[in-house]
Amino acid sequence: MKTTDNTNSTGRRAAALLWRAAKPESRHLWIGLAWLAVAAALDALGPVLGKAYIDRYLLPRDPAIANIAALLIGALVAGWVASWVRYRQLSRLAGVAMRSVRRIRESVYGHVLRLPMSFFDKAITGQLVSRVTNDTEAVKQLYVQVLFVMLDCLIMLASLLVTMAFLDWRLMLIVTTLVPAVFGIVYLYQRLSAPAVARTRQLRSELNAQTAESISGMAVLQATGAAHGYGERYARINNDHYQSRQTELRANALLLRPALDLLNVAMLAVVIAVFGLREGGGSLSAIEVGVLYAFVSYVGRVTEPLIQLTMQFSQLQQAIIAAARVNTLLDEAEADRPAADGRVTAGAVSMRQLNFAYAPGTPVLRQVSLDIAPGEFIGIVGPTGSGKSSLLSLLLRFYPVADGQLLIDGQPIASLDEAAFRDAVGLVPQEPFLLAASARENIAMGRPLTDAQIETAAIAAGAHGFISRLEQGYDTKLGEGGARLAVGEKQLIAIARALAGQPRILLLDEATSHIDSETEAVVQQALAKLHGKLTLISIAHRLSTIRDADRIVVLNHGRIAELGPHEDLMQIEGGLYRRLVELQQLVSDDAANTAPDASSIG
Incomplete structure (x- = not known):
């Protein structure tokens, strides 16, 4: 029956x-x-x-x-x-x-x-x-x-x-x-x-x-x-x-x-x-x-x-x-987007006793409290599973805030108008997502942007140079997933896309983890130019990219374990951040010492 x-x-x-x-x-x-x-x-x-x-x-x-x-x-x-x-x-x-x-x-x-x-x-x-x-x-x-x-x-x-x-x-x-x-x-x-x-x-x-x-x-x-x-x-x-x-x-x-x-x-x-x-x-x-x-x-x-x-x-x-x-x-229930009219203005971020769990009983973030001033550059580091990406997902409104508060310019993040929020918050993901389309279309991403706005964003991201050298410039088709570009160039396109919307808050999810040192230097220069103009929140695996951050948040098991600028954190004996930096430096030195000399090859 x-x-x-x-x-x-x-x-x-x-x-x-x-x-x-x-x-x-x-x-x-x-x-x-x-x-x-x-x-x-x-x-x-x-x-x-x-x-x-x-x-x-x-x-x-x-x-x-x-x-x-x-x-x-x-x-x-x-x-x-x-x-x-x-x-x-x-x-x-x-x-x-x-x-x-x-x-x-x-x-x-x-x-x-x-x-x-x-x-x-x-x-x-x-x-x-x-x-x-x-x-x-x-x-x-x-x-x-x-x-x-x-x-x-x-x-x-x-x-x-x-x-x-x-x-x-x-x-x-x-x-x-x-x-x-x-x-x-x-x-x-x-x-x-x-x-x-x-x-x-x-x-x-x-x-x-x-x-x-x-x-x-x-x-x-x-x-x-x-x-x-x-x-x-x-x-x-x-x-x-x-x-x-x-x-x-x-x-x-x-x-x-x-x-x-x-x-x-x-x-x-x-x-x-x-x-x-x-x-x-x-x-x-x-x-x-x-x-x-x-x-x-x-x-x-x-x-x-x-x-x-x-x-x-x-x-x-x-x-x-x-x-x-x-x-x-x-x-399947659509994402909850209640009618709201709030706007992001300065780009201040406040977290107060923030808790989050994907499944009941297994918290990922615990009692996270942090105030980020407009224009501040914040680095977020921590071991795998410490809650870095989860915190970023909450900042992007991918998941609702169920316990604690997450405020943007003093307003609950859920009270912000959806379209206005997406315009004001930019994202540079770890794996750049590129369409099988032109460089211009990949930066615009369907938004009604002028050619001048697209080029300005590319210049700010350090992408204008290599795009201009393509056979058709900004109208060059990049292939599926940007197959015609190097990994670093894909990332610069992703940064240009994020900047094209003129955001007040820019979120970077390990944006330099897959690029070479030369391209990383270009990215750092671009971020340095943005410092103070918008709020930068960067999750970093390569710690050198956030050395110049105003403050670095060190997460461990979902809690803020350490907080401060690079110099202060390096002074903490046995500190988690210092151990992470030393371990990464040790790995880099070992890689340099074991690399074969070019003159000895062949």
């Missing part, structure tokens, strides 16, 4: 999703369905006219046979026209479907863009991409190849049953026994195939996820000799996907077309047998011959839409499951 309730709920939610998407074009939808009804009525008229032709003119050999024959031919032509109109309307409805699915896909993608960072902490990229692309494509099939075909078949079936009832309601009741028999087959098919369909889609997402993961980490896979193991893992998932698809196909082969063809033959036999029993072995009357012709014709016509309905059920099953996956994604 629980499985049935879940299935019904899934179907209702899928229908609601489709209706919301199609609602803007409901007028075209109803007009199309009306034309389908007209076409079905005209198609059902043919056997009735055939019966009249046999009963009144053919067997009695009425001299007006030519007139009724012409009428019958006209009815056949009208039926052909009706079919043409029906298929034309189906193609128009397909256009409605395509536009509706376009709205669904845009809605899903827009929803993903508004999800909180906590969602992406758990999300698997390949599976998420599969939801946005493959599952919405399956919803399109639900519209185009399933729903409208099924509606057409249902309308045709209703028209045929009404016409049969007009001719002989007793025989119509016999023919309608096909309907519950077909639904019984469909129910059995659903019970057998639904788990396999759901598993198939899940396994397809896993295949997509591993493919995306492998491509992004190909260098590591090959360098560590893991390619073979990943290939075997992919083969196992792919085999499971194959077996799941085989289960679907076996259910199709056993329960769909073969079973319905058998029902069709059985129903024809029953109709002919009923006529035989009526006459008791004697010859059929003219009226009975006409009705027999009509019902033999209708049995074939009733069976065909039923066959089409069941043949579409496999696609319907897959599409409903896909729609359920899309609905599950849409049910």
Whole structure:
């Protein structure tokens, strides 16, 4: 019972999703369905006219046979026209479907863009991409190849049953026994195939996820000799996907077309047998011959839409499951962005008894209190897991402040207008994210910036020189992920992007950890020029980048262990900061001492 309730709920939610998407074009939808009804009525008229032709003119050999024959031919032509109109309307409805699915896909993608960072902490990229692309494509099939075909078949079936009832309601009741028999087959098919369909889609997402993961980490896979193991893992998932698809196909082969063809033959036999029993072995009357012709014709016509309905059920099953996956994604709560009108003005930051945990009972930040003046340069250091990145995530409003206070210019961070906050707070991430676009587009990032603003930001970041040397300057395409640039150049582009919005607060997340010493010097010069003009908060792995900070915050186990300028912290005997500096210096000296002399090579 629980499985049935879940299935019904899934179907209702899928229908609601489709209706919301199609609602803007409901007028075209109803007009199309009306034309389908007209076409079905005209198609059902043919056997009735055939019966009249046999009963009144053919067997009695009425001299007006030519007139009724012409009428019958006209009815056949009208039926052909009706079919043409029906298929034309189906193609128009397909256009409605395509536009509706376009709205669904845009809605899903827009929803993903508004999800909180906590969602992406758990999300698997390949599976998420599969939801946005493959599952919405399956919803399109639900519209185009399933729903409208099924509606057409249902309308045709209703028209045929009404016409049969007009001719002989007793025989119509016999023919309608096909309907519950077909639904019984469909129910059995659903019970057998639904788990396999759901598993198939899940396994397809896993295949997509591993493919995306492998491509992004190909260098590591090959360098560590893991390619073979990943290939075997992919083969196992792919085999499971194959077996799941085989289960679907076996259910199709056993329960769909073969079973319905058998029902069709059985129903024809029953109709002919009923006529035989009526006459008791004697010859059929003219009226009975006409009705027999009509019902033999209708049995074939009733069976065909039923066959089409069941043949579409496999696609319907897959599409409903896909729609359920899309609905599950849409049910994810978006990031809480309450209406607020606060603005960042000077760039002062205050933390008061700030606590934070990703999961209850495992705090990451504990009782952090700190006041940062406008224009101050603050460095944040600490061992791995000390809470540096978590603190940065709170400053970026990636997670809500649940315990303690985080104030910007004396205002709770949640009270700041979203757009104004994003304009006022810039980020330079550890791994620069670059689009497969031009340098200009990568700096602007969709914002309405002038060429002068873009170049000013590039100059401030120290990126203008190498950008100008590219063959098309700022309009040069940088390749996927900035493949045409060195790592340091990518980082300078990221800094220029952050500065282009003229932020009041600039956050740097280990922005120099992957660049060479020469580029680091360029970054430090850029930061030195910004010192005092905006508030700088820099998480540093390479401690040399924050030596000149006004104050350095040393985090340990989520608490502020030490605080002060570089010189003061270095005076603390056994201090954590001093140990980190000495350890990093020792590593650097060892690397320099073990480096081979260039003259000795070769």
